[in-house]
Amino acid sequence: DGGITQSPKYLFRKEGQNVTLSCEQNLNHDAMYWYRQDPGQGLRLIYYSQIVNDFQKGDIAEGYSVSREKKESFPLTVTSAQKNPTAFYLCASTQGGLYNEQFFGPGTRLTVL
Amino acid sequence: KQEVTQIPAALSVPEGENLVLNCSFTDSAIYNLQWFRQDPGKGLTSLLLIQSSQREQTSGRLNASLDKSSGRSTLYIAASQPGDSATYLCAVGRGSTLGRLYFGRGTQLTVWP
Numbered sequence: 001d002g003g004i005t006q007s008p009k010y011l012f013r014k015e016g017q018n019v020t021l022s023c024e025q026n027l028n029h030d031a032m033y034w035y036r037q038d039p040g041q042g043l044r045l046i047y048y049s050q051i052v053n054d055f056q057k058g059d060i061a062e063g064y065s066v067s068r069e070k071k072e073s074f075p076l077t078v079t080s081a082q083k084n085p086t087a088f089y090l091c092a093s094t095q096g097g098l099y100n101e102q103f104f105g106p107g108t109r110l111t112v113l
Numbered sequence: 114k115q116e117v118t119q120i121p122a123a124l125s126v127p128e129g130e131n132l133v134l135n136c137s138f139t140d141s142a143i144y145n146l147q148w149f150r151q152d153p154g155k156g157l158t159s160l161l162l163i164q165s166s167q168r169e170q171t172s173g174r175l176n177a178s179l180d181k182s183s184g185r186s187t188l189y190i191a192a193s194q195p196g197d198s199a200t201y202l203c204a205v206g207r208g209s210t211l212g213r214l215y216f217g218r219g220t221q222l223t224v225w226p
Contacts, residue, residue, distance in 0.1 A: 006156075033213075042117065042202070042216035043157075058213075090156055100145055100206060102214055104157040 002027050004105035006091050011110045013078070013085065021076045021108045023091035029103075031096050032074040036060060037088040037107075046089075049074055050096075078110065086112045115140045119203055119217035126224055132190040134220045136203030141181045144206040147214065148177050148188050151200045160201075161188070193224045 004025045013019045025032065031050045035043040045058030049068040063082025068074055074093075078085045091105040116139040126132060136146075145164050149157040161170045161177040163186070169178040176189040190197060200221045204214040 004156075035216075040218065042218045043204075043214075044216075045213065048213065088154075092157075101159055101162045102147060102204075102206075103159060104149075106156040107154075109154070 004091055004093055004103060006089075006105040006108050008108060009106070011108055013110060013112050015112065016080045018077055018079050019110065021078070021089055021091075021110070023074045023076065023105060024072055025074075025091075025093045025103075025105075026072060027093055027095070027103065028071070029093035029095045030071070031094050032068070033092040033094075033102070034058075034064075034066065034074070034076045035090045035092065037090060043090060046076065085110055115143075115205060115207065115215040117203060117205055117215050117217040119201075119220050121220060122218065123221040124223070126193060126222075128194060128224055128226050130193050130224075132193055132222070134188040134190070134201050134203075134222070136186040136188070136217055138184045138186075138205045138215070141184050142207070143181065146177075146179055146186050147204045147206065148175075148186075149202040149204065151202060151219070157202065190222075193222075195224050195226050197224050198222055 007022045033048045034046040037043050044060050047066040049055035065077045089108045092102050094102045118137045120135045147162045148160045151157050163170045163179045174191040179186045200219040202219045203217045
């Protein structure tokens with residue numbers, strides 16, 4: 001089955017800790033994205049990557065970092081510099097080109113204790 | 114910057130009704146428009162993708178239309194069912210950034226038996 005997997009499903013972080021959220025896709029998509037969703041809000045773009053070893057900041061990149069060492073993987077690190085990290089994090093990917101439909105993973109819910 | 118608005122924010126209807134969900138966007142220079150469904154605590158499921166050159170797309174009981182010049186899209190749900198209860202999100206894509214989507218806050222739909 002092709003798709004996007006995110007792990008863990010739930011994550012708890014203590015103040016001052018860095019945590020890493022995993023995102024893997026086997027769709028052979030070039031571009032990958034991280035979004036953050038807060039209650040009653042639309043999704044906001046954190047980072048995106050159009051190609052391996054390259055990524056760009058989205059609208060709310062402060063306090064987050066990413067890497068894209070493999071086409072299939074786009075992990076997101078939530079650093080201690082992110083002041084309000086409690087949220088639902090969604091990873092997505094797209095092949096791009098004319099069709100450009102975006103597909104999403106099941107999400108990771110991060111809670112700061 | 115692209116702003117996406119969805120009206121109404123919430124909708125509660127009896128089973129069997131035909132529904133219209135509205136989406137408006139401020140910048141008509143879009144690449145495509147995508148409608149998603151989100152169940153509580155889950156990721157997004159793509160429902161329909163409309164390219165900027167298209168006027169509408171249909172899938173089963175769903176029909177989405179696009180009017181770029183007026184900055185509007187509608188999602189029409191025919192003969193609603195309790196299983197349609199979910200949050201529906203509209204997102205517009207910009208061609209200048211591969212796959213980048215701008216999201217509305219969604220319409221929370223409840224269909225009661």
